[in-house]
Amino acid sequence: MAAAAFLLPAVSPAAPAHPRLLFSHSPYRSRPRVHHVRLAASRPAASRSDGEGDGGGGGGVAGGGVFLSPRALSQLDEIAAFxxxxxxxxxxxxxxxxxxxxxxxxxxxxxxxxxxxxxxxxxxxxxxxxxxxxxxxxxxxxxxxxxxxxxxxxxxxxxxxxxxxxxxxxxxxxxxxxxxxxxxxxxxxxxxxxxxxxxxxxxxxxxxxxxxxxxxxxxxxxxxxxxxxxxxxxxxxxxxxxxxxxxxxxxxxxxxxxxxxxxxxxxxxxxxxxxxxxxxxxxxxxxxxxxxxxxxxxxxxxxxxxxxxxxxxxx
Known part of the structure; x- marks a missing residue:
């Protein structure tokens, strides 16, 4: 039994940032305001998608990173501890x-x-x-x-x-x-x-x-x-x-x-x-x-x- 057929999106590299999870960064596009605690690795700016209110968006950062909101960081820890x-x-x-x-x-x-x-x-x-x-x-x-x-x-x-x-x-x-x-x-x-x-x-x-x-x-x-x-x-x-x-x-x-x-x-x-x-x-x-x-x-x-x-x- 499977919940769905296997899903194969376009593949692009992404570097991990959270020490305990295979999944790591939140792919937000640049936004004017910045909420941040920790810098996480991300895709190039051209490939990032728009930050949304639920995830707590991040601002664009020179060097290919994005700032994660306190809520996003809390959610990362919640998943890691699940x-x-x-x-x-x-x-x-x-x-x-x-x-x-x-x-x-x-x-x-x-x-x-x-x-x-x-x-x-x-x-x-x-x-x-x-x-x-x-x-x-x-x-x-x-x-x-x-x-x-x-x-x-x-x-x-x-x-x-x-x-x-x-x-x-x-x-x-x-x-x-x-x-x-x-x-x-x-x-x-x-x-x-x-x-x-x-x-x-x-x-x-x-x-x-x-x-x-x-x-x-x-x-x-x-x-x-x-x-x-x-x-x-x-x-x-x-x-x-x-x-x-x-x-x-x-x-x-x-x-x-x-x-x-x-x-x-x-x-x-x-x-x-x-x-x-x-x-x-x-x-x-x-x-x-x-x-x-x-x-x-x-x-x-x-x-x-x-x-x-x-x-x-x-x-």
Missing amino acids: RYAHSFPHGRLTVRALTQADDDESDALVRLLASSFAENVRWAPAQRYEQLLAFVIRRYLFERRGLAPHAAVLVGYYRPAATGDGEEEDEDEREGNEDGDYGEMACTAEVSLDAVGAPGAPPTPTPPLDFPYICNMTVKTSLRRRGIGKQLLKACEDLIIKMDAKRRVYLHCRIIDQVPFNMYRKAGYNIVQTDSILVWLSLQKRKHLMSKELLQTSASSESTTKDFDDNNLTS
């Missing part, structure tokens, strides 16, 4: 923002996405196609890192429960998580929070660009059907609420993906629009655009459930 933890009877899931501290983490994410998207291709040798996808995905993630705090990529780590006493294992898992041992990378999703972070060429039917949008959502094949997808979706919604974005969130679901569609419906998402049959002419699968109005209170970041029924995630 955690969503969920305990299943079979293990524990921890979701957080993608960091730049470990190249192995980025490599694992690229492999996870490439494997997921390659599952739907039948006309190309799987290994070669995954290699091509890995290259494109790496470039895509490199480009998207320039959109924080307007967008973020979440990664989920899963640690299976031991075969001993459940309560003891829960305590051991929490100690392991405090030490940074979250287990294996199990899932990922991308969240666009506003128009600045919106994808450049979203799939059809086109969602409103100034509302939060969830896409590129997938779970590792061997860990599906365990409720991880459901909790990953809740983590995305939790981040949207914590970042004080608009409460109406959008995502896409292919018509043929019945399992994820059922999961979205159970989570409160309703169909807004469905692709015309004419999209087949462009060799694409028809999709539903779905939407949900989030509650004013954020979801619990620590919970336990035995409801894990909907987790077949492929692109």
Whole structure:
């Protein structure tokens, strides 16, 4: 199941500025007034987009940088500190923002996405196609890192429960998580929070660009059907609420993906629009655009459930 087809905007380099996030600078165009605390790297002035009120715009700075507003800096820290933890009877899931501290983490994410998207291709040798996808995905993630705090990529780590006493294992898992041992990378999703972070060429039917949008959502094949997808979706919604974005969130679901569609419906998402049959002419699968109005209170970041029924995630 995937929230949307893979998105490939035009790629241009962007240097990281926040020490804990893969995504770093806010691509604001020059404005007369300046709110600043920290100087962040940016694209050349000619390629920057206009600062918006929500993000706290910055003024043009000689040398290719922009000043981030206090609010934007606070949002960067909020994303960096974000955690969503969920305990299943079979293990524990921890979701957080993608960091730049470990190249192995980025490599694992690229492999996870490439494997997921390659599952739907039948006309190309799987290994070669995954290699091509890995290259494109790496470039895509490199480009998207320039959109924080307007967008973020979440990664989920899963640690299976031991075969001993459940309560003891829960305590051991929490100690392991405090030490940074979250287990294996199990899932990922991308969240666009506003128009600045919106994808450049979203799939059809086109969602409103100034509302939060969830896409590129997938779970590792061997860990599906365990409720991880459901909790990953809740983590995305939790981040949207914590970042004080608009409460109406959008995502896409292919018509043929019945399992994820059922999961979205159970989570409160309703169909807004469905692709015309004419999209087949462009060799694409028809999709539903779905939407949900989030509650004013954020979801619990620590919970336990035995409801894990909907987790077949492929692109």
